Amino acid sequence: MARVLLAGESWSTTSVHTKGFDSFTTTAYEEGAADFIAALEHGGHSVVFQPNHVAAAKFPTSLEELREFDVVVLSDIGANTLLIPPQVFSEGRAMPNRLELLAEWTRAGGSLLMVGGYLSFMGIEAKANYRNTALAAVLPVEMEVGDDREETPQGAIASIVGSHPITQGLDENWPAILGYHRVEAREGAEVLATVGAHPLLVVDSEGAGRTAAFLSDMAPHWLPKEFLAWAGYEPMWQQLITWLARESE
DSSP states (O other): OOOOEEOOEEEEEEEEEEEETTTEEEEEEOOOHHHHHHHHHHHOOOEEOOEEEHHHHOOOSSSSHHHHOOOOEEEEHHHHHSSSHHHHHHTOOOOOOOOHHHHHHHHHTTTTEEEEEETTOOOGGSSGGGGGGGGGSSEEEEESOOOOOEEEEEOOOOEEOOOTTTTTTOSSSSEEEEEEOOEEOOTTOEOOOOOOTTEEEEEETTEEEEEEEOOOOSSSSTTTHHHHHHHTHHHHHHHHHHHTTTOOO
């Protein structure tokens, strides 16, 4: 089964509590990948998870390290986290450009999946900023300039378009989602699901490799609890990773 590296899907929150004259600060650390990881592991795939603060320092810095994996998944991790490791920012040392390496690895036969979130694609206030990196040329979508979020708090129904091994056996209409990224499918890419007039799931080939983009989240808030409980949630991710890793061939 596929060996998957997942980077991102973590955050910390700092809160200031004011009670009359006095105030105090609390912090909390959270991760959002549990359902996604469980889905892949239930399908027989193995997952190495690097939360954002771990990926900043530990994400592969060579093609040899990347070749240990069949699929790399980036989810809710901005380009700066991978472009500016602590060795560069704190120590002023030159390091490999990990996004250039990831693009090279993909073209040589690796498989890359980007999943949406506030720090995916262009993201909130365009701070994810992948449009201006080497990954823009290998992802199967064309990103907007600026903040590309489409918030749909009223719910938006996604639907399958066409037939593909990734969507085999899934309902034609999926549970409502609460947000996604506005993108255009790259010329030659295949759109497998849409939400309104926009692509939701897009796949393509890049050199000898494969790429995919899922334009909503893998967990709340864009994916509500009803989506996580949907019978198609696990098969969708399992079949997507299987296709990316060429395990069905």
